[in-house]
Amino acid sequence: MERIQSAIAKARESRESEPKRSDPGRRPPAEAAPPRDEAWAAIPAVELDRRLLKENRIVALGGGAEATAFDILRTRTVQQMRPKSWKRLAITSPTPGCGKSMIAANLALSLARQPETSAIVVEMDMRRPALAQTLGLNVRHSVADLMSGHGEMKDNAVRVGNNLIFATSQTPAQNPSDLLQSASIGQFLADLDARFDPTFIIFDTPPLLVNDDTLAFLGHVDCALLVAGAETTSIKEVDRCEREIAAHTDVLGVILNKCRYMSGENPGEYY
Numbered sequence: 001m002e003r004i005q006s007a008i009a010k011a012r013e014s015r016e017s018e019p020k021r022s023d024p025g026r027r028p029p030a031e032a033a034p035p036r037d038e039a040w041a042a043i044p045a046v047e048l049d050r051r052l053l054k055e056n057r058i059v060a061l062g063g064g065a066e067a068t069a070f071d072i073l074r075t076r077t078v079q080q081m082r083p084k085s086w087k088r089l090a091i092t093s094p095t096p097g098c099g100k101s102m103i104a105a106n107l108a109l110s111l112a113r114q115p116e117t118s119a120i121v122v123e124m125d126m127r128r129p130a131l132a133q134t135l136g137l138n139v140r141h142s143v144a145d146l147m148s149g150h151g152e153m154k155d156n157a158v159r160v161g162n163n164l165i166f167a168t169s170q171t172p173a174q175n176p177s178d179l180l181q182s183a184s185i186g187q188f189l190a191d192l193d194a195r196f197d198p199t200f201i202i203f204d205t206p207p208l209l210v211n212d213d214t215l216a217f218l219g220h221v222d223c224a225l226l227v228a229g230a231e232t233t234s235i236k237e238v239d240r241c242e243r244e245i246a247a248h249t250d251v252l253g254v255i256l257n258k259c260r261y262m263s264g265e266n267p268g269e270y271y
């Protein structure tokens with residue numbers, strides 16, 4: 001573990017010592033953006049089905065005991081990001097099935113329960129999009145259209161309450177890696193910042209060890225969370241992913257998901 005932390009620290013020092021490159025994702029858009037409230041109001045509002053959410057382990061909408069773990073994650077995330085003025089957070093995993101989309105949705109819903117905080121979730125896993133189905137959204141959305149400039153947010157996103165937006169995809173996109181490395185991704189992110197001015201933007205990115213999509217995108221975010229699956233993710237995979245992330249951005253932390261434990265009262269509990 002000390003070797004891993006040392007490697008991450010060296011990668012961070014190397015990034016900080018490099019000359020700052022112009023980030024197209026940070027440039028102001030060419031066109032004047034509409035007022036923030038107008039931009040948020042233009043996104044169609046939806047009511048999420050709490051029963052379906054619970055079936056899919058999305059439990060942070062209404063708070064309570066079930067949301068405690070995600071509220072703790074929210075607090076720790078905010079405490080690390082806000083002092084550094086970080087806004088963009090990627091959530092990834094080593095392999096499929098670790099629960100990264102579930103973590104992303106619950107974290108966003110937990111953040112949205114704080115009225116002074118706003119969040120946008122963008123589904124970047126364009127090869128295997130599943131967020132809309134998980135949330136029970138019957139929509140024809142395409143994040144690929146948004147990033148290529150062929151679509152508008154109002155046609156490819158929904159709003160939950162007044163301070164949370166989900167931009168999702170209904171079907172897989174072609175050649176997402178090429179799109180993530182194109183110049184249009186920078187303009188998309190700049191427009192997102194300028195038009196909506198959210199407190200945080202959460203990117204649900206593909207598994208890191210499956211393809212190069214996430215590696216192509218990590219340079220656009222401030223930090224990343226790695227979600228590991230208990231009994232499925234190996235220590236070597238976590239080590240490798242931490243090094244890969246640290247070479248491009250800051251590792252905010254590692255989440256161990258799908259843990260079984262004995263509470264003493266109900267041995268069959270699963271979280």
